[in-house]
Structure formats: C-alpha cells, structure tokens
Amino acid sequence: METLRTPDRCFEGLPGYEWAAHYADVPDQDGGTLRMHYLDEGPPDGPTVLLLHGEPSWSYLYRHMIPVLAGAGLRAVAPDLVGFGRSDKPTPRSEYTFARHVEWTRSLLFDHLDLTRVNLVCQDWGGLIGLRLVGEHPDRFARVVVANSYLPTGDSPPGEAFLNWLRFSQEVDVFPAGTIVNFGCTTDLSPEVVAAYDAPFPDQTYAEGARQFPKLVPVSPDDPAAEANRAAWKVLETFDKPVLTAFSDGDPITAGSDKVLQARIPGAKGQPHTTIAGGGHFLQEDRGPQLAEVVVGFVGSA
Numbered sequence: 611m612e613t614l615r616t617p618d619r620c621f622e623g624l625p626g627y628e629w630a631a632h633y634a635d636v637p638d639q640d641g642g643t644l645r646m647h648y649l650d651e652g653p654p655d656g657p658t659v660l661l662l663h664g665e666p667s668w669s670y671l672y673r674h675m676i677p678v679l680a681g682a683g684l685r686a687v688a689p690d691l692v693g694f695g696r697s698d699k700p701t702p703r704s705e706y707t708f709a710r711h712v713e714w715t716r717s718l719l720f721d722h723l724d725l726t727r728v729n730l731v732c733q734d735w736g737g738l739i740g741l742r743l744v745g746e747h748p749d750r751f752a753r754v755v756v757a758n759s760y761l762p763t764g765d766s767p768p769g770e771a772f773l774n775w776l777r778f779s780q781e782v783d784v785f786p787a788g789t790i791v792n793f794g795c796t797t798d799l800s801p802e803v804v805a806a807y808d809a810p811f812p813d814q815t816y817a818e819g820a821r822q823f824p825k826l827v828p829v830s831p832d833d834p835a836a837e838a839n840r841a842a843w844k845v846l847e848t849f850d851k852p853v854l855t856a857f858s859d860g861d862p863i864t865a866g867s868d869k870v871l872q873a874r875i876p877g878a879k880g881q882p883h884t885t886i887a888g889g890g891h892f893l894q895e896d897r898g899p900q901l902a903e904v905v906v907g908f909v910g911s912a
Contacts, residue, residue: 693819
C-alpha cells in the first residue's frame with residue numbers, strides 16, 4: 611500500500627497542542643503496516659477515556675478536553691485515524707473503506723494498547739467507527755458518550771444537510787480542512803487554529819482520506835458497510851452498559867439522532883442525557899471544557 615506521512619515540521623508550534631507523540635504500527639490489510647499516532651495523557655492507571663475524532667479533524671480537536679480529563683485522574687487516549695493528523699495517509703482514495711477504518715482502529719486500541727473497560731467519547735466519524743467497535747467488541751467497553759454522531763445503516767435516507775456536505779466535499783477543488791472545521795463551529799476560530807487543522811494536509815495528495823470519508827457513509831441499504839452496521843446495531847440494542855448522549859444544540863447534520871440512540875440502546879435508559887448549549891458540529895471546539903466535565907461526571911458515577 612502506498613502511503614504518505616506528513617512531515618513533523620508541519621506540526622511544530624501548534625497553539626495548545628504540546629503533548630508527546632506516540633506511535634504504533636498496525637497491519638494495513640495489504641501485506642504491510644501503517645503508522646498510527648495517538649496521545650496518551652493523564653495517569654496510566656486511571657480510567658481510560660478514548661477520544662475518537664471525526665472528519666476532517668484529528669486529535670487536535672480534543673486539546674480543550676484533555677487537560678480537564680487528565681486533571682480529574684482519567685487517562686485520555688486520543689488517536690489520529692488513518693488518513694488524518696500525524697497518522698499515515700494511504701493513497702489512492704480507493705484504499706479507504708469503512709471496514710478498513712474499523713480494523714485499523716481496532717488493531718491500535720486492542721492489539722497494541724490492549725485497552726479494556728474503555729469509556730468511549732465519540733463525535734462525527736468517531737461515532738461511526740466507535741459504535742461499530744462497541745457492537746463488535748462490547749466486552750471492551752465500560753460506557754459510551756456519543757456527541758453529534760450516529761451509526762447509519764443506509765436504511766433511512768440521509769438529510770439534506772449531509773447531502774450538501776457530501777456534494778461539497780467531492781466537488782471543491784482544494785479540500786479546506788481548517789475552513790470546514792471553522793464553518794462547523796459556532797465560535798470563530800483564529801487563523802492559527804484553522805492552520806492547525808490544515809497542518810496534516812500540506813498539499814492535496816495528503817487529503818485523499820479526508821475526501822473519501824463522506825463517500826463511505828452508508829446512504830443506501832446495499833452500501834458495502836450497511837450489513838456490518840446492522841449487525842453492530844443488533845448488539846447495541848442489547849448493550850446495557852451506560853450510554854450517554856451529549857449533543858450540541860447547533861448541529862444540523864446529526865440533530866435528532868440523540869433521541870434515536872436513547873430509544874434503541876438499553877444502556878441509555880435513565881441516563882442524564884444533556885444538550886450542550888451554544889455548540890456547533892465540532893462542539894469540542896465550541897464547548898470543550900463543558901463537554902469534558904460531562905464526561906468526568908459520567909465516568910465518575912461508576
């Protein structure tokens with residue numbers, strides 16, 4: 611598998627992101643390996659909080675939350691998905707599939723890090739991958755916090771907001787990751803922060819995975835990932851460990867999905883579900899410390 615690796619110099623001096631880089635090699639499912647990057651902060655023996663980012667962000671998204679989590683005695687693990695951040699970026703786009711993303715992430719979390727009793731926090735594609743992993747490996751997880759995400763099967767038509775995003779992602783000449791994140795926030799990000807979201811993609815050859823992600827979302831019942839997602843839902847519909855929704859009030863992409871999760875997952879019954887006021891799609895940017903305090907309270911209630 612052909613891959614690109616963003617030069618380290620691209621990540622120098624990013625505001626608010628001064629943690630040590632950790633790396634692991636995972637099988638690329640094509641006879642070779644891929645290097646994945648992750649953050650690992652807080653006490654190593656504390657309860658593990660797994661922070662999964664989505665599209666087109668990377669672990670930088672969690673920089674406002676990690677100090678709060680670590681300060682509360684929690685171990686915060688924040689990977690960069692393959693194709694994002696400091697992780698390797700396969701080319702061409704056809705190398706990326708939903709199944710491969712799940713397996714790459716599973717290999718890092720369970721084969722390399724051997725995480726157990728995981729407290730998952732997932733947003734956007736972090737939920738698509740994370741909820742699949744919960745459905746396929748429920749014994750690895752202690753509880754789940756879903757923020758602006760869902761696990762689609764293609765059996766319901768996508769909303770107009772997603773279809774507009776899909777069209778834009780495929781037609782725009784230069785994929786503007788930082789501008790996309792900024793547009794998905796209620797706050798106006800500084801030029802330095804926008805540049806930090808652009809940093810993993812020094813030119814368009816590095817953005818193949820980011821462009822492909824929207825096309826991997828199941829939008830029809832016969833999508834390649836639809837059946838595996840349905841199988842995951844069968845497990846999720848029996849999952850009785852605590853599940854909390856913490857959606858923002860300003861995300862047109864996932865609005866209403868929190869109610870579906872609450873209705874379908876047994877572990878969501880009776881939980882202190884919350885709506886984060888003033889947040890957009892990337893609520894970790896808009897209301898990161900507030901979301902982190904919700905996670906601390908939820909994990910601490912064990």
